[in-house]
Amino acid sequence: MKFLVCILFLGLAAAGIVEVEDCGSSAEIVSLEFDGCDEKPCSVYHGTHATGRINLKANSPTNTLTCKLAGVVGVIELPFNGCPSDACASMTSGDCPVEAGETLVYELDFEILDLYPTIEVTAKWRLLDDNGDDFMCFLLPIVIKD
Template sequence: MDVRAGLVVLLCVMGFTCAVPVKFIDCGSPSGKVAMVDINPCASQPCQLHKGQSYGVNVTFHSAVESQTSTAVVHGVIAGVPIPFPIPMEDGCKSGIQCPIQKQQYYHYVTALPVKTEYPAIKLVVEWELRDDNKQDLFCIKFPVQIVS
């Protein structure tokens, strides 16, 4: 076990909230490449999202294009049907990204994923896109979650 892994295990044992890198599927990112996805807190997968709480989402990606803007679009996919999922901040340039986005640079998209109390308890797939000026995906990822009471 390397030193970093040992430190993570130690902090988890001490009771700190632990996030593990989320396993995701790239659903088409012609303008970029995702390096890592974190949801906090998410100690196991699929991430259990508790109603009434908010979760931190951090996507590290590499841009293959320049773009003045970035816009997030999120869907919950239930039985193969994408249902729009509102997020508090759609503007990626106000979510940890310094715009304009430069070609061949890494960025950390950081935002919140609120889970409303009226959402049903259900397993679903989240599809999260961040689009550039031309409405092409800087990234498109899918990952499973479970909404719980």
């Protein structure tokens, strides 16, 4: 039993649960686990993948979810092609079509390419519903490092 408790504790330490700023989600953001992050800004490194899980509760139905990712620097929002467009394929719990009241777990995975500048930026991660509205939208400060 002690072994299982230790494994669980180590898993939670490796996947830091971080608070995010909701930027207009229709779904409820229950929690975000961002691997390797225990304080903001979260550090991500060139040549690696930023990964984690977001737990959501749907407040409205949708047949599809489309991922959009941007970096916000000051007032400038720069789109990234870093997340697979079909967000339904990245669900490890729940599926599409999404029903109101359904609990979802979306796996985050974004490659930090060497061509990205070493910079502090706010990641804006969105999942769009059938109408192009924000099913999920959150802001998370990150710093890209070598």
